[in-house]
Amino acid sequence: MIRYPRAAIVGLLASLLPCAAQRAVPPAAPPTTSKVAPAAPALAAPATYVGSDTCGACHEDIAKALAQSPHESVETADKHGFRGKACESCHGPGSNHIQSVSAADIGNPAKLSPAETDRVCLTCHRNQPTVSGRLAASHAHNAIACTSCHSIHAHGPRGLVVRKPNEINALCEGCHIDVKALFAEPFRHRIPENAMTCVDCHNPHGSFKPGLQRMDNANEPGCFKCHSDKRGPFTFEHAPVREEGCQSCHMPHGSPNAKMLIRQEVRLVCLECHANLPVPNTPGIVRGVVPPAFHDLTSPRYRNCVVCHQKIHGSYIDRNLLR
C-alpha cells in the first residue's frame, strides 16, 4: 500500500505557499548568472570595476595570498572574463567601496546565503569531480556552502582546502560528531590512525549514491577500490552485495562486533534474511534461500555460517558459496 503520492503533492504545494505569502518581504539577493555577488548599494551611482591592483593597495596580504593560490588563474587568464579583476569576480565591482571605504559598499560572499555563495563558486566550478554535480549533494541541500570547507584566499601546500589526512578527518568530524564517535569503537576502518580519510569513501561534492559514497570504475561501489577481491563479477553472486551494498551486513564506520558486522553472531546476520518463513500476500519478498534442515544451530559446527560459506561475497565456482 503506497500512501504517499497525494500527501506528497499536498506537501509540495504547501512548501510553495510561502512563495505567495512572503511577497511583502524584500527578496533575498536575486539569482544571477553574473559572476559577481551583489553588494549592498549605499551610493547612488552604479559601481564599476576598479581592478585587483586597486584592491591590493589596501588588502595587501590577501592580494599576495591570492597571487599564490589556484585562484590566481582568474587574475591572469581570459577564460573567466575577469583578467586583472579577480577580486571583483567574487566581490563585485568595487568603485563605490573605493570611494566610501565602507564594507557596506562591497559584496562579501561569506555573508550571502549558502545557496548564493555556492552559485558564485559554481559559476566556474560546476564540473568538479563528481558524477552528479554539487546540486544533488546533501551538503548543498543542507545549505553547507563551499566556503564552509574551502578558504578562498588561502595558498600554499594547503591550496584552498586542507590536504593532510588528519586535517581532512578533523574537518569532517567538526560537523559529523556522531560519525566521529563511531570510529572510537573497536572494529572500524583506520580513520583514527589517519591511514584513511573520509574522502577516500565519500565525495563531499556529490554522488548519487546514499551518503555521498564514492564510486569506482564509473559505477561500481567505491568499497571495491581497496577490497578488489570482492568485486567479481562472480558466477554465483550473493544478491544483497550487488543490490543493497556492503552495508547490508557491515557497519563501515565502526561496530562493537567483529568484522564490523551488524550483529554479534554471524548466524543472526544470515538468518534474518534466510529465515525459513513464508511471506504470504507479499509477492515482492520471496528472496533468501533457506538453510537446509540438517543445519542444527545448537551445534557449534553450524553457528558460524561463513566457516563453510566462506565465499559469502560471491563465488566463482560454487552455487552454495562454499569455495
Added chain:
Amino acid sequence: MKRLLLCIASVSGLLAQTAPVTPAAAGISPVPPDEPVLSGSLDLGYRWVPGTGGNLATYRSIVDLGSGPKLLGADFTIINQGRRFFDRINVRAADWGHDPYSTLHIDVSRKKLYDFSGDYRNIAYYNNLPGFADPLAGSGLILNEQARDTRQRIGNWRLDLLPNRVFMPYLEYDRNSDNGTGIATFVANADEYPVTSLIRDSNQNYRGGVRIELSRLHIKVEQGGTRFRDDQRLNAGTGQTNYGNLYSPILGQTLDLTSLSEAYGVRGHSVSTDASFSANPVSWADLYGAFLYSEPVSTVNFTGLDTGNQVLLSQVLFYTGEQNLITAASKLPHSSANLGAEIRPFGRLRLVPSWLTDRINSSGSGTGQQTLTTASGVVPIASLLSSALVENSSQAAMEAFFDVTRKLTVHGGYRYVWGNASDVILPIAGLAGLEAGKIRRSVGIAGLSWHPVQNAWVNLDFEDGSSGSTYFRTSLYNYQKARIRGRHRITPALSVSASVSVLNNRNPSPGIDYAFLSHQESASLQFSPGGGKIWDFEGGYTRSTLRSNIGYLDPEFLIPEQSLYRDNSHTVTAMFNLNMPAWMRYKTRLTLGGSAFLSSGSNPTTFYQPAAKVSIAVRKNISWVGEWRYYGFGESFYLYQGFRTQTVTAGVRITR
C-alpha cells in the same frame, strides 16, 4: 649505541591526531609566509610495546602496533624558484617501519602545465579473532577458520594536464594487491577442514579522460579499464592427517583429509565509461546529467586435488581421492544514468527535479568435472551450471527549497523508488532456484536550514518512507528517518556542536514483523581561550541506542525464534592541550586525552584508548617528543578475547 638511538628516537602519532583543525570558515590566515626552498618536518622515533596482557590475536586484529624504530612522519615542501620542471613538490609520509599502516603521498605541480599526485599505502590486514562470534570458542572448541594475515598495497597515480583552461586531459592509474597467508576451510561433502590459505590477488585500474570547461557548459568524458587476478591457493600438507570438525564416525568410518592442493585461477578485466555534463543554459536554471557504464568480466580455471577418507552422503559413497576441474566465466554489464536540474522561478524558490536509474545484468556459467577415487574404481561426475542476476531500479524525485528569510531555508519534496530484481541458478536444485523481488517506495522529504547568527547553523532533515515491497526482509520498508545537527561558534574561542539522529524502520508483513529503531545523540565542545596560546580543549559525548527484532524459523526443527539485537553505547572523546610555562628555558607542550567506548546489550564491549604526550622544544628546530598510549578491550560474553596493552614512544621532531 642502541640505547642512544632509543634515546634520540621520537614519535608523534598523537600529534597527527590531536591538532584540531579550524574549519575554513573560522578563518585561515591568508598571509603567505616567505616560503623557503625546503620546509617541513621529520618525526623519527622508537616505539616500545612492553607486552600484551590478554589475547594477542585480538590485539593484533584491532591495534597491531609493534616495537621498533619508526619513521613516524615526514612532511615537507620543495619550492622551485626557477619553475622549469615544477613549481612545488609536497611529500607526506607516515608510520613507516613495519607499522600496520604506512602511507606516502606526493604532489608535484607546475602552474598552467600539470598537476601530478601519487598516493601509496601499505596496510596490514590481520584478522584472527579467536571467537568471531562463536560462543563456544571459550570452551576450547575453536571453529574460527576465517583468519588472514596479509598486506594490502594500494597505489594511485594521477596526472592532470593543463594545456589551457578549456581542455584538461587527465590520466590515472591505480593498483592494489593483497598478499599473505590465512586460514580457510576446505568443505568436503560431510566434513570441513581448516587448511592453509595463500592469498594473492591484485587489481589494476587505468583511466583517461578530458574535462571541457566552457563558460556555460562543463563536460567530462572518461574511459577506463581494469585488470584483475586472484590466485588464492589452499594447501594441506601431505602426510598430516586432518580430522576436521566432525569427530564422530559416519557409518563406522572416520573421515579425514591427508592432502589438499587447490588453486583458483581467476582472471578479470573490464571497461568503463563515465560521461557527465553540467550546464547553465539560462539564468534561472542549471542542468546536470551523467551516463556511467562498466562491464567487468571474469574467467576461472580452478583445479583441486585432495586425498583422505571422505564420503558422498547423497550416494553413501566413500572415496579416498577427489579431483576437481572447474572452468567458469561471468560478466556484469552495469549501466547507470542520472539527470537533474535546479530551476529558480523566483528569487527565493529553487526546484530540484532529479531522476536516476541503475541497471545490472549479471550472468555466469561453469562446467565442472569431479572425479572420485573409490575402492571399486573411478567415478566421474560432471556438472553444468548457469546463473543470472538482474536488477533494474530507478528513482525520481522533486524537491523544493524556499528561502523564507535570508537565514532560514525550508525544503520539502517527494521521491519515488521502483525496481525489479531476480536471480536464478540452473539447474534448480533443492530450495535454491529462481528468486524475484521488487521495490516500490514512496518517500516524503522535509527539512530546514537555519543560520540564526553569523557563526551558527542548524539543519533538520526528515524522511518518511512507505514501501509496497522491498527486496529483502531487513530492507527499509515503512520508515522515518530524522536528523538534526547544529553548530555554533559562540566566540572565536568557543564552539559547540550537537547532533541527534533517529531511524525507525518497521515491516509488519506476516512472517517478517521486523522492528528496528536506532537513535544517536551527540554533543561536542571546542574551547581555545586566547587562541589556544596556553591551553585548549576539545571533547565530545555520544549516546547511541539500537534495537532490532525480527523472527526466523530454526532450520532443523522449524521452531519460531527471534533475532534480538540490542546495543546501548556511550562514547567519550577528549583532548586537552597545555603549553606549559617555560621550564628550564624549554618550551613544553602537554597533551592528554583519548577515547572511551562502553556498550551494553547483545555484545557488551569496552574499548579504552587514553593517551598522553609531551613535546619539549630543546632547540629552535628540534623537539623531544614522548607519548604513552593504552589500549584496553573487553567483552562481557567473550572474556577470553580481552586485551590490555601500553605503548611508549620517544623521539625527536626536526622542523625546517
